[in-house]
Amino acid sequence: MNHRQDVHTSEVPVLCVACEARLRGVCGALDADQLMALSKTSTKKRLETGAELVGDAEIIDGYANILSGVVKLIKGLPDGREQIVGLQFAPDFLGRPFQAESAVSAQAATNVVLCSFPKRTLEALIKQSPQLEHSLLKQALRELDEARDWMLTLGRKNALERVASYLLLISNYIDPALQPQSEVIAFDLPMSRLEIADFLGLTIETVSRQLTKLRVDGVIQVRQSRHIVVNNPARLKTFSGC
Amino acid sequence: MNHRQDVHTSEVPVLCVACEARLRGVCGALDADQLMALSKTSTKKRLETGAELVGDAEIIDGYANILSGVVKLIKGLPDGREQIVGLQFAPDFLGRPFQAESAVSAQAATNVVLCSFPKRTLEALIKQSPQLEHSLLKQALRELDEARDWMLTLGRKNALERVASYLLLISNYIDPALQPQSEVIAFDLPMSRLEIADFLGLTIETVSRQLTKLRVDGVIQVRQSRHIVVNNPARLKTFSGC
DNA sequence: GCTAGAAATTGATCTCGATCAAATCTTCGA
DNA sequence: TCGAAGATTTGATCGAGATCAATTTCTAGC
Secondary structure, eight states: OOOHHHHHHHHSOHHHHTOHHHHTSGGGGOOHHHHHHHHHHOEEEEEOTTOEEEOTTOBOOEEEEEEESEEEEEEEOTTSOEEEEEEEETTOEESOTTOSBOSSEEEESSOEEEEEEEHHHHHHHHHHOHHHHHHHHHHHHHHHHHHHHHHHHHHHOOHHHHHHHHHHHHHHHHOTTOOTTOOOEEEEOSSOHHHHHHHHTSOHHHHHHHHHHHHHTTSEEEETTTEEEESOHHHHHHHTTO | OOOHHHHHHHHSOHHHHTOHHHHTSGGGGOOHHHHHHHHHHOEEEEEOTTOEEEOTTOBOOEEEEEEESEEEEEEEOTTSOEEEEEEEETTOEESOTTOSBOSSEEEESSOEEEEEEEHHHHHHHHHHOHHHHHHHHHHHHHHHHHHHHHHHHHHHOOHHHHHHHHHHHHHHHHOTTOOTTOOOEEEEOSSOHHHHHHHHTSOHHHHHHHHHHHHHTTSEEEETTTEEEESOHHHHHHHTTO
């Protein structure tokens, strides 16, 4: 029990020991000392559904890791039209480094738990650790891939294909190992119909009608609005246009 | 003429001396020795309009900097529908690090000159220079901001707003200092109507009709299809929905 | 300059998703 | 458990942009 390794493990901050961000998120790039430094200025925050994390054009004073829940990134037009331009799940890093103010607003789509820390802490750690910058680059490139995928959906798919693509996106988040030829998969949608519409560039009525089509076709079951059972992932994929 | 600085300057490879990528692109992160190492494996390539740089799902064997011209990034659906998901201008870095195969295809929208180098060279330099990774991160974050801006355009703007947004995007590339209340600005479009349509998620007919509307309204002049004069940038901005 | 082929514009019509309106389901506090 | 407010679904109609079809304009090679 007195091996060096045990001593080392004990140096990892309590908050971080079981944290997904340390395993799969940007904190994985930090050593025990750096984690300790970060944890000294970080705080765990719980947010209710709908809480705003950052407003559009707001000064960026901090960053965070998502510990649980779903965060939506929103862009709006002056007349009130809105588009969700990104969904972030645990253990994603949240924030826009190297920029004074945010170009999007961020809002909790579900109840969310964050590990947040001030701008200065991250900037200091970046200077120390190229590994951290590497992690941030990898996440940024992944988000860029996802954004471009979604641009194809928004620019070229019809309403049914968009809704099918959305269900696949969410089911893939629930079970990343999901294979097209695989079993039934069931989950609760982390978003309301209005949020889905704002993500798909549609109206709530159109989203609802396409879900009904998929239900009548037997591809999915819908229970109490939010609960979805995908009977046939492969067929859902063909409906998605890809 | 024998000062250290002069000796140092002379160490910068001939190819790089006047290169914009060294001033504003990722090569700015490299010192003279690293530039020399890079230039040894890099080659200058000229591509005609329409030439394909990378196919979708193709193995990534190299990267490049754009020295001049415009490159479009395209995503397609199995049935042939296409969406342009990014435009890249000099001195952008071109390629997707840390990924075996490309998720987009890249094509020259105009005649293009590239400085291209093998995958291994970049990977070796990244290990040496955290500065380089920092540059790549900054570009990736900028592209992510642009992609999200465009998602709002694709998801929520109508045809006229999209075409106005496109003209503003291009005029902003031509003159980044362009102010909304500024003078007339004239330029040649770097893309055909079909390419514009594929960027805007519209058809060529719709793009054409919206350009006619803007022309009849006196906001722009159109000469020989490709040449645009923006008479009133401020009014064009109001048409863009922002 | 002239001309063939390509690119862009214009016109007519149709269709998908938006809009407006009403009914139904869900949630949650009393 | 009840009832009200909000969320979702369903129905009817409308309109923006797609589609199909001619023209017209532009470009490149002679």
